[in-house]
Amino acid sequence: MSTPTANPPAVEARNLYKVFGRNPKAVVERLRSGESRSDVADAGSAAVIDASFTVERGEIFVIMGLSGSGKSTIIRMLNGLLPPTAGDVLVQGQSVTRASAKALRGIRQRSISMVFQHFALLPHLSVLDNAAYALEIQGVGRDERRARAREILDRVGLGDRADAMPDELSGGMRQRVGLARALTAGTDILLMDEAFSALDPLIRREMQEQLVELQRELGRTIVFITHDLNEAMFLGDRIAVMRDGRIVQNGTPEEILTDPANDYVAQFVQDVDRARVLTAGSVMAPPAATTPVSAGVRGALRVMRDQQVGAVSVIENRRFLGTVTDRAVIRAVKDGRTDLRSLVRAGRPAVHVDDPLTDVVERAVESPLPVAVIDDAGRLVGTIPRVTLLAALGDVPPVTRENPVIDLPATVPASEIAQTLAVVDDRAGAMAPAGRAAPPTRVAASDHRPVTEGAAR
Numbered sequence: 001m002s003t004p005t006a007n008p009p010a011v012e013a014r015n016l017y018k019v020f021g022r023n024p025k026a027v028v029e030r031l032r033s034g035e036s037r038s039d040v041a042d043a044g045s046a047a048v049i050d051a052s053f054t055v056e057r058g059e060i061f062v063i064m065g066l067s068g069s070g071k072s073t074i075i076r077m078l079n080g081l082l083p084p085t086a087g088d089v090l091v092q093g094q095s096v097t098r099a100s101a102k103a104l105r106g107i108r109q110r111s112i113s114m115v116f117q118h119f120a121l122l123p124h125l126s127v128l129d130n131a132a133y134a135l136e137i138q139g140v141g142r143d144e145r146r147a148r149a150r151e152i153l154d155r156v157g158l159g160d161r162a163d164a165m166p167d168e169l170s171g172g173m174r175q176r177v178g179l180a181r182a183l184t185a186g187t188d189i190l191l192m193d194e195a196f197s198a199l200d201p202l203i204r205r206e207m208q209e210q211l212v213e214l215q216r217e218l219g220r221t222i223v224f225i226t227h228d229l230n231e232a233m234f235l236g237d238r239i240a241v242m243r244d245g246r247i248v249q250n251g252t253p254e255e256i257l258t259d260p261a262n263d264y265v266a267q268f269v270q271d272v273d274r275a276r277v278l279t280a281g282s283v284m285a286p287p288a289a290t291t292p293v294s295a296g297v298r299g300a301l302r303v304m305r306d307q308q309v310g311a312v313s314v315i316e317n318r319r320f321l322g323t324v325t326d327r328a329v330i331r332a333v334k335d336g337r338t339d340l341r342s343l344v345r346a347g348r349p350a351v352h353v354d355d356p357l358t359d360v361v362e363r364a365v366e367s368p369l370p371v372a373v374i375d376d377a378g379r380l381v382g383t384i385p386r387v388t389l390l391a392a393l394g395d396v397p398p399v400t401r402e403n404p405v406i407d408l409p410a411t412v413p414a415s416e417i418a419q420t421l422a423v424v425d426d427r428a429g430a431m432a433p434a435g436r437a438a439p440p441t442r443v444a445a446s447d448h449r450p451v452t453e454g455a456a457r
Contacts, residue, residue: 062240071242113134149162152180241268
């Protein structure tokens with residue numbers, strides 16, 4: 001038996017094969033030599049072929065594939081219900097494959113709980129006793145196991161149905177009882193085999209959201225089996241896509257959506273709701289036009305002139321304060337105001353770097369300005385112009401050869417910005433100490449863009 005290592009992964013699958021037939025070991029050798037699943041069909045059925053993956057503690061790992069891809073066979077090997085033909089499964093560093101019957105029972109009681117597709121509730125027990133059943137098997141006293149079960153039932157929204165019988169519940173409620181039973185067991189790992197596929201779409205979505213929330217609260221490790229890619233994309237921190245017994249791609253939802261490993265995966269993801277999967281951080285561009293609040297109105301106007309944009313992001317100590325537009329700055333200069341902070345646009349459009357694009361769309365609708373993207377500390381890390389957002393949602397390149405940078409164009413003519421800066425420069429020059437002069441500014445006659453004298457030469 002393998003020796004557990006310090007802080008091992010929650011689950012590790014190493015080169016798993018599962019073959020059903022007369023001589024499975026010989027089939028494995030043929031597969032290792034390069035033969036395909038169809039090539040060995042005369043000697044056996046290869047359900048899983050050379051599957052390897054690691055599930056880290058506290059993550060939701062989704063195994064996704066169509067019927068017959070081998071995903072349900074894998075999950076049964078993870079808890080020892082099916083012995084692999086070759087390969088090994090480790091749970092928290094301990095081999096399941098080579099464990100004795102007694103050791104395997106201990107692993108299941110301490111480390112692994114299962115949530116089934118068709119609820120598997122005991123019809124003669126109440127909701128409370130069904131939820132507490134795993135603790136009863138472990139020998140926990142009646143009062144203690146019921147108290148723990150009642151706490152979990154409250155978490156899944158069934159605290160008021162503890163005394164009901166299973167046949168009095170809807171399908172969604174019964175699946176909640178199954179989930180509560182697995183959580184009450186107190187194991188670190190939940191194996192969920194098509195747990196929501198028998199539910200109606202609205203209830204299914206509600207259960208998905210509740211599972212994500214429970215995982216955030218409790219920090220359990222979840223291996224989730226599904227044939228629904230949208231469900232996989234919503235739930236999974238990482239996803240293993242299976243086809244014909246093999247894992248054809250293993251990665252984050254974003255990686256699978258934006259960089260499919262082959263045509264099979266690409267066909268799978270073509271109808272996925274990209275707004276639910278992609279995040280602001282995955283599509284943002286570097287913040288091109290920024291200015292510190294200490295630069296004042298004049299500094300903001302110069303940035304807009306130099307970068308030919310109609311808005312600039314204002315920062316203070318790297319934190320994003322908001323956005324100012326060229327029109328607001330021009331009015332402030334004409335009115336003799338210099339405080340840039342007072343011009344920061346109220347209700348600034350900003351999203352967190354991990355927010356889904358659905359949130360970005362809402363902000364983009366509310367404002368014509370690029371949506372600012374901030375991190376946990378409130379620092380500006382990028383911006384998302386509308387064109388970039390639409391390109392990401394439509395899966396098309398956001399740039400062209402002629403215009404490699406997409407940004408909000410200036411709404412005030414460049415000549416007006418230059419003339420305003422010239423007035424400001426004249427004022428600054430009159431107030432500057434002897435021997436120092438503000439840099440002169442003029443407008444190029446050919447294209448009406450503001451340039452400095454040095455640039456003109």
